Amino acid sequence: MKNWAYLLPLLLFISCNPSVKDAASSLQVKGLQAPVEVLRDRWGMNHIYAENQHDLFFTQGYATAKDRLFQFEVWRRQATGTTAEILGERALKRDIGTRLFQFRGDMDEEMSYYHEDGIEIITAYTEGVNAYIEEVLANPDQLPIEFKMLDILPQKWTPEVVVSRHQGLLGNIEAELRIGRAVAILGADRVQDLSWFHPQTPDLSLDPSIQKELLFEDILELYTAYRRPVRFLPEDLQPSFRKNEALSYLNTQDSWEDSLSYGSNNWVVSGSKTIDGNTYMANDPHRRISIPSLRYMAHLVAPGWNVIGGGEPEIPGISIGHNEYGAWGLTVFRTDGEDLYVYDLNPDNLKEYRYKDDWKRMESVSEIIQVKGQQAAEVELLYTHHGPVTYVDSVNRKAYAVRCAWLEPGGSPYLASLRMDQAKTWEEFRAACNYSHIPGENMIWADKEGNIGWQSVGIAPIRRNFSGMVPVPGDGRFEWDGYLPIVEKPNTLNPSAGFFATANQNVTPENYDQWDAIGYSWSDPFRGDRVNEVLTAADKLTMEDMMSLQVDYLSIPARQLVPLLISLEVPETLKAAQDLLSEWNYELSANSIPAAIYVSWENELKKLAFQQFIPDQAKEYLTGIQMQKLMDWILSADARFGKNPVAERDRFLIQAFENGVRKLKDNLGDDMNNWQYGQPKLKHSLIAHQLGQITTKEIESQLNVGPFPRGGNGYTVGSTGQNMQQSSGASFRLIVNTGDWDAAKGMNGPGQSGNPKSEFYNNLFESWAKDEFFPVLYSRSKIEEATVHQLTLTPN
Secondary structure, three states, rough: HHHHHHHHHHHHHOOOOOHHHHHEEEEOOOHHHOOOOEEEEEOOOOOEEEOOOHHHHHHHHHHHHOOOOHHHHHHHHHHHHOOOOHHHHHHHHHHHHHHHHHOOOOOOHHHHHOOOOOHHHHHHHHHHHHHHHHHHHOOHHOOHHHHHHHHHOOOOOOOHOOOOOOOOOOOOOHHHHHHHHHHHHHOOOHHHHOOOOOOOOOOOOOOOOOOOOHHOOOOHHHHHHHHOOOOHHHOOOOOEEOOOOOHHHHHHOOOOOOHHHHOOEEEEEHHHHHHHOOOOOEEEEEOOOOOOOOOOEEEEEEEOOOEEEEOOOOOOOOEEEEEOOOEEEEEEEEOOOEEEEEEEEEOOOEEEEEOOOOOEEEEEEEEEEEOOOOOOOOEEEOOOOOOEEEEEEOOOOEEEEEEEHOEEEEEEEEHHHHHHHHOOHHHHHHHHHHHOOOEEEEEEEEEEOOEEEEEOOOOOEEEEEOOOOOEOOOOOOOOOOEOOOOOHHOOOOOOOOOEEEEOOOOOOOOOOOOOOHHHOOOOOOHHHHHHHHHHHHHEOHHHHHHHHHHOOOHHHHHHHHHHHHOOOOOOOOHHHHHHHOOOOEEEOOOOOOHHHHHHHHHHHHHHHHHHOOOHHHHHOOOOOOOHHHHHHHHHHHHHOOOOOOOHHHHHHHHHHHHHHHHHHHHHHOOOOOHOOHHHHHHOEEEEEEOOOOOEEEEHHHHOOOOEEEEEOOOOOOOOOOOOOEEEEEEOEEEEEOOOOHOOOEEEEEEOOOOOOOOOOOOOOOOHHHHHOOOOOOOOOHHHOOOEEEEEEEOOO
């Protein structure tokens, strides 16, 4: 341990300076069984070489905690329900919600679900995290600046922190309540008409026993508090770090964003369609754009392990990547693993609820929660046999509970990828998929033997007599009929098209027959249609083609809508903008003026549709018309436009166009030469650190990254979200040629490290914003050529 204090300043200098070639150092670490080598390449990825499995995952935890310590501490507090210790009373509901939805089953069973050696792997990972925490606590001057700003210290991890579900893509419970409220106001048929449910039609009717007016209570307050991101305020900081006003330009993004335009892309291509005859796998998951990056890249090598790629940093293993045999990736396959139950309570005992023909007693758990600046809060958590009770209406004698499939053993997001990391064949990979409970995903596989495959995964409740789209009584009439075995979810092997692609749209085959376990809400098909279009048309695909497709900004909605607009007679004030669209290639490029005009029009189309078609009393619950639904109405001149639907549809298009042009003028001025798409006042990426909006200018400049021009939007394959300040999209990308592992390409903006003093904090931001890839090296010889720091960890 004494060596750490002596070597730390040198180690930090070396590890943070990629220009230092072939720098080498050693360090003793308590908890290792044998020496471990860590080679860090110039892009910031750690390649870990261990002699045994324990040390491999110990070192993964150690190295990741070193890069992401503040992110780890925030995660730990979210996972354990201890944010009120540092944020005070405003975080109390969050902590109550966290503890209410905490996994409380057998931890040995839980850890063993993810891998047969799950207990050793997860425990070793947390031991590695704790080893680094011990070392930095012994040298508190080396703590990242965020700890000093908040005057806190990192605390130890346990396996319970790793298996937390708090940041997972879990289900649709909030949408379920919103739809239920909309049905209570408008009726099931009207809500069905305004929504885009498919491929089957869900039953949206509310059971007559449910009192509709009671659905408008704050039923999911604890769940919502548990799930929202942690937000820091100026008063959380030490006085010397505070700024009185937040940065104004960080809050210019539109308040409404179509959540179903979020998502991911992936595809696998067989050798019959590639120039070198090899199979390829490409994946770009789209999530919140953040600093540090949501994903963390690593290379794990030990007997039985040689896997590289990315995953969420707080869990061991690799969730998107490849080993010596095959490559895999994921996108969301929307799976509904949550339901809201409504109970009648016993007038004589409000902790008893009606179930079938009897009163059943709720289970109770007491918790004490420490709250900054006041006495600890003692809370009682209640559970029905369905799940956590989020709200008790004692006046009307009702209770509400959420049944969560993800509270079953194996419900921690992405951890089941540990089994995938060692798969050698499609059959082994598919067997590993059978353990992947959360989230619902499209898992794809490509291997060096020439196979490509798709298996949808995710724990899927079977609902025989209800849709799961609205709240139901908890009296026993609406129960799940178990879970569909994951391998019985849709899948394919070596499809005749020579490729398979998913982009969160519905890809369930028409002849599939297990509809009771398939969802109804899907992303718009535009990204998926574009990927299919490009892959279908080409037969000599290269790595360059794959990279180009991942960052493709062609807009299918634009290609379908713009011809309608340019055929219309518009007011003279709009003709110049209309003329620019007439010669446009439909690409949302970062320097394109037509792209800016189109996107402004598209956004105004959605806003006008929201105003015109959704009744005022339901606008809070039906927050928009999904783009595909709106386009169907527009392209067919739907009768809802009026008695003369074509003329009224055309007036609708022109009105939205006028609104869009006016918005550009208001924002950018009358000179159209200043209307380029991709600029700080229009489409850009500025990634704000959690503390970056509330601190001094000096610290802010160290924490925040950007702005930088961006292209695309939420409907292009190169997805950059619907906001003008990019808040979602692909920060991580990976493309793998299974015939040449060293040819893999990737992105991970803004950088691998979460420490603002590290050279790896934002070194990948500009290349990411420019859609540039870096090599994801796999062979030891290539990695050594790109190594900027070599660290040997030895047992202490």
